Each structure stands twice: as C-alpha cells, then as structure tokens.
C-alpha cells in the first residue's frame with residue numbers, strides 16, 4: 001500500500017509527465033531544419049516544481065545546444081545568471097526553457113531566430129511544460145517567447161509597452177523581459193535597465209504568494 005501511494009503521489013505524477021515530455025521532445029523531428037539537432041529539455045532545465053519558469057527564444061549554438069542547459073555556456077547565460085543573482089534567485093530554484101527547444105542555425109552555421117512555423121511547431125511542448133511544472137510566475141526573455149505564449153493562452157502584451165510589468169495571465173503571473181544577449185544589451189536594453197526589470201520578477205513572486213483577491217488588487 002505504501003509503495004503504491006508513493007508511486008501515485010502528485011510529485012511522482014508530475015515527474016512521470018515530465019519524463020514523457022522529455023522523451024517525446026527528444027524524438028521530435030517536426031522542424032525539417034532542426035533535424036541535425038535535438039531538443040534541449042531534461043531534468044537539467046531546472047526544478048520540475050519551480051515557482052518560476054523562464055522562457056527564452058531557442059538554445060544557442062555555443063550555449064544550450066552545446067551544454068544541454070538553457071542559458072549556460074555563453075555570454076547570454078552569464079548575463080542571465082548575474083541578473084538572477086541580483087534578486088537572490090538560484091538556478092536550482094527555477095525552471096528554464098525555450099520557445100523552440102532545438103537550436104536554429106543559418107546555412108553559415110550561425111545562430112538564427114526560430115521561424116514562426118518552428119515556434120508554432122514547438123508550442124505544444126511549451127504548453128505541456130507550463131502545465132507540468134505549473135509555475136506561479138512565467139517570465140519571458142525576449143519578444144519571440146512573449147509571442148509564443150499566445151498559443152498557450154492568448155494575451156495582448158508587447159515587449160516594448162509591457163516590459164517589466166507584472167500581468168495576470170491564465171491563472172498565473174506573467175513578466176515580459178528582454179533577452180539577456182549581448183546584442184540586445186547593446187541595442188535595446190542596457191544592463192542597468194535589465195537589472196531594474198528583474199526586480200519585477202521578485203515582486204511577482206511576492207504577489208504570487210498572496211491570496212487571489214489581494215494579489216489581483218495589487219497587479220497593475
């Protein structure tokens with residue numbers, strides 16, 4: 001009896017759902033241009049019952065595609081780790097993934113932005129990751145991931161107008177942030193502004209711990 005109870009506990013069910021998702025993503029060949037790569041999704045993406053999930057664009061060639069951990073091994077990853085640390089969050093406390101689970105490359109071999117079709121192909125995996133991890137707070141890193149969430153639960157947010165704002169979204173809180181890549185830092189959102197934006201993630205985590213009524217009154 002004890003063994004059966006443990007096997008069927010919510011934590012075990014969540015782990016089983018996650019393992020099934022990992023196996024399906026590993027076998028996925030839906031995007032023809034991604035066939036030489038494999039999905040960056042495993043227990044190394046973080047805590048499967050995390051309170052906060054970060055969603056980026058796609059694994060980078062020198063980053064997640066090489067290390068098999070999203071946002072690690074390249075400058076975007078180092079920036080991301082620094083911004084997390086600025087609000088006292090550790091990697092072990094979060095779950096991090098991408099709108100497209102495989103690394104998109106141009107013919108030259110350089111990273112490219114995933115196409116709309118590739119992001120749409122991967123949206124069911126994104127929906128199931130959110131459903132399985134069930135985070136209270138979702139943080140998007142860049143416009144591609146903010147757009148990708150529309151296929152999971154529709155919203156009208158834009159990165160330019162809503163960056164750093166805490167929003168109600170599908171029974172969770174959503175915080176749109178810029179991507180931490182060196183290119184974005186140089187052209188769209190400097191380090192000081194990004195560090196300020198991350199304070200909204202800390203605020204969202206505090207709001208998420210409040211009862212529904214109190215939280216809704218405070219979310220602007």
Ligand code: SF4
Pocket residue numbers: 025028029030031034038039100101102118121122125
């Ligand atoms: S990006 Fe997503 S949908 Fe496309 S092949 Fe990889 S896992 Fe499959």
